[in-house]
Amino acid sequence: xxxADQIKSLFGxxxxxxxxxxxxxQEAFADKCGLDRTYISGIERGVRNPTLEVIxxxxxxxxxxxxxxxxx
Amino acid sequence: xxxADQIKSLFGxxxxxxxxxxxxxQEAFADKCGLDRTYISGIERGVRNPTLEVIxxxxxxxxxxxxxxxxx
Numbered sequence: 001x002x003x004a005d006q007i008k009s010l011f012g013x014x015x016x017x018x019x020x021x022x023x024x025x026q027e028a029f030a031d032k033c034g035l036d037r038t039y040i041s042g043i044e045r046g047v048r049n050p051t052l053e054v055i056x057x058x059x060x061x062x063x064x065x066x067x068x069x070x071x072x
Numbered sequence: 073x074x075x076a077d078q079i080k081s082l083f084g085x086x087x088x089x090x091x092x093x094x095x096x097x098q099e100a101f102a103d104k105c106g107l108d109r110t111y112i113s114g115i116e117r118g119v120r121n122p123t124l125e126v127i128x129x130x131x132x133x134x135x136x137x138x139x140x141x142x143x144x
Binding site for chain 1: 076080083123128129137138
């Protein structure tokens with residue numbers, strides 16, 4: 001069970017980890033997702049609260065299944 | 073990889089499945105989550121696009137880890 005004040009940071013760290021494993025810059029990843037680089041940056045820093053649809057877009061951009069994205 | 077137009081429905085079906093497995097009514101589940109019953113209903117019907125923080129609240133209300141919630 002994740003605390004509400006932790007979840008955005010934990011999710012952001014996981015996105016960054018998987019992005020770096022895939023060898024993508026924030027800019028390349030943002031382009032692949034069709035999102036703005038500053039938005040990706042905000043997610044990775046845990047200051048954004050992305051919706052289900054955006055989370056799905058991110059999983060697709062990372063080529064991982066949603067449950068893998070949430071393994072943290 | 074889930075299509076953008078499917079993800080809300082797939083997520084909603086999974087929430088409903090886990091809620092029923094836990095033997096909770098929508099109302100009892102909504103109370104447990106601190107969310108409105110009509111909002112839970114909208115999520116289960118795939119018409120809502122919940123944020124990461126709400127998704128975390130739902131996982132906590134179902135007593136499942138986030139990756140389990142996304143196994144569909």
